[in-house]
Amino acid sequence: MNKLLIRGATILTMEGPDAIIDTGEILIEDGWITHVGLPGSASGSFDMDEVIEADGQVAMPGFINCHTHAAMTLLRGYADDLPLMKWLSEKIWPFEGRMTGEDIYWGTMLACLEMIKSGTTCFGDMYDHMHDVARAVENTGMRAMLSRGMIGVLPTGEKALADAEELAKNWNGKADGRITVMLGPHAPYTCPPEYLDKVMNLAAKFKLGINIHVAETLAEVEEIKKQYGKTPVQHLDSLGLFKFPVLAAHCVHLDEQDMEILAQKAMGIAYNPQSNMKLASGIAPVARLLELGATVGIGTDGTASNNNLDMLEELRTGSYLQKVSTMNPEVIPAYRALQMATIDGALCMGLGDRVGLIKEGMRADIILIDTTEPHMCPRHNLVANIAYAANASDVRTVIIDGKVVMLDRVVLTIDEERVMYEVRERAERLAGK
Ligand SMILES: CSC[C@H]1O[C@@H](n2cnc3c(O)ncnc32)[C@H](O)[C@@H]1O
Numbered sequence: 001m002n003k004l005l006i007r008g009a010t011i012l013t014m015e016g017p018d019a020i021i022d023t024g025e026i027l028i029e030d031g032w033i034t035h036v037g038l039p040g041s042a043s044g045s046f047d048m049d050e051v052i053e054a055d056g057q058v059a060m061p062g063f064i065n066c067h068t069h070a071a072m073t074l075l076r077g078y079a080d081d082l083p084l085m086k087w088l089s090e091k092i093w094p095f096e097g098r099m100t101g102e103d104i105y106w107g108t109m110l111a112c113l114e115m116i117k118s119g120t121t122c123f124g125d126m127y128d129h130m131h132d133v134a135r136a137v138e139n140t141g142m143r144a145m146l147s148r149g150m151i152g153v154l155p156t157g158e159k160a161l162a163d164a165e166e167l168a169k170n171w172n173g174k175a176d177g178r179i180t181v182m183l184g185p186h187a188p189y190t191c192p193p194e195y196l197d198k199v200m201n202l203a204a205k206f207k208l209g210i211n212i213h214v215a216e217t218l219a220e221v222e223e224i225k226k227q228y229g230k231t232p233v234q235h236l237d238s239l240g241l242f243k244f245p246v247l248a249a250h251c252v253h254l255d256e257q258d259m260e261i262l263a264q265k266a267m268g269i270a271y272n273p274q275s276n277m278k279l280a281s282g283i284a285p286v287a288r289l290l291e292l293g294a295t296v297g298i299g300t301d302g303t304a305s306n307n308n309l310d311m312l313e314e315l316r317t318g319s320y321l322q323k324v325s326t327m328n329p330e331v332i333p334a335y336r337a338l339q340m341a342t343i344d345g346a347l348c349m350g351l352g353d354r355v356g357l358i359k360e361g362m363r364a365d366i367i368l369i370d371t372t373e374p375h376m377c378p379r380h381n382l383v384a385n386i387a388y389a390a391n392a393s394d395v396r397t398v399i400i401d402g403k404v405v406m407l408d409r410v411v412l413t414i415d416e417e418r419v420m421y422e423v424r425e426r427a428e429r430l431a432g433k
């Protein structure tokens with residue numbers, strides 16, 4: 001049995017706003033959290049394989065980015081300052097059409113590197129060549145929910161369904177259980193009802209959830225209303241999609257009925273504030289969705305519309321944006337924002353029984369954040385300091401599934417120079433330079 005002890009940290013368990021243990025200990029055995037408590041309460045350090053001394057640091061669950069397209073690191077800075085449809089059809093899709101599986105592997109490696117260095121331990125992905133995405137997840141030690149993006153209106157729509165089935169057969173539960181699989185029909189405007197029927201048949205056959213972009217722009221809502229006489233959410237509901245566990249990304253333009261449907265029937269909603277701001281898509285009505293009882297996690301979306309994968313930045317923006325759009329500073333307070341970026345993100349992807357809390361019986365996805373820098377001083381409120389003042393570079397150590405993947409800012413599973421070299425070369429070729 002492998003035993004790892006984290007000692008001396010303030011533990012922000014995320015089990016409740018007051019569930020904070022000063023100078024505590026976390027014992028991890030074979031990747032499981034087996035003890036969380038006060039100093040000296042674990043069995044002693046003499047028989048540990050590894051002890052991490054974490055004085056001056058906060059231990060909390062790793063961040064969970066519940067919506068991204070990891071390999072889009074290759075497109076970072078390639079197409080900016082455009083609205084969604086123009087951005088996709090004129091810039092993104094032509095570039096993606098030139099990408100190989102190997103390009104996607106290296107793009108995902110870079111995303112994993114960036115995520116680990118900013119405290120993300122788990123991400124939800126939708127893309128093509130998912131076998132190569134899965135290889136990157138396996139090699140870096142990250143946890144991920146993977147979905148093959150499927151565009152039903154393209155001639156490749158049938159192949160995408162076959163790829164999704166392969167992904168489920170080959171990778172669901174693999175990499176020591178760190179990889180799970182969902183189906184990824186891209187959006188109601190790219191997947192007609194007959195195609196979504198095929199997706200639902202597959203979901204039923206393999207007992208999979210569904211990851212889909214929904215109601216991202218006003219143009220989408222108008223288009224779906226014109227074609228089907230219903231809002232995107234009501235259209236999907238009438239097709240029976242919400243009989244499956246659905247993770248709905250964006251959900252920016254919703255009426256009250258849409259919000260009730262999502263709150264009652266969706267497994268989760270991925271809120272992507274920075275991407276929605278940058279593409280000028282709008283502001284998701286998250287404060288109201290939360291009032292109605294919806295489960296809302298936070299996603300960065302891909303780095304062509306963000307342009308980074310920094311969850312501390314994202315949760316802060318997400319909170320501030322709701323405050324300003326409702327003109328109410330009380331909505332999404334600091335602790336709520338951290339919940340959305342941890343346990344609620346896990347729930348959105350069906351992983352809430354496994355990760356998102358520091359609690360006995362959960363897998364150990366834990367980050368250590370340095371609290372000794374000037375911008376974290378004084379400590380009136382630790383939670384506010386993390387949610388509103390911390391930087392990605394304050395994340396010192398990252399543990400995923402009980403394995404140390406970054407120790408004191410050295411990533412142990414990735415050759416940083418090699419990854420950046422590969423991505424630079426490939427990005428230049430793909431951009432036609
Ligand atoms: C078919 S794989 C996934 C597909 O989604 C594209 N994408 C990236 N960001 C967005 C977004 O905000 N809305 C819709 N589609 C998006 C990505 O480029 C891939 O082609």
Ligand SMILES: [Zn+2]
Binds near residue numbers: 067068069213249302
């Ligand atoms: Zn997306």
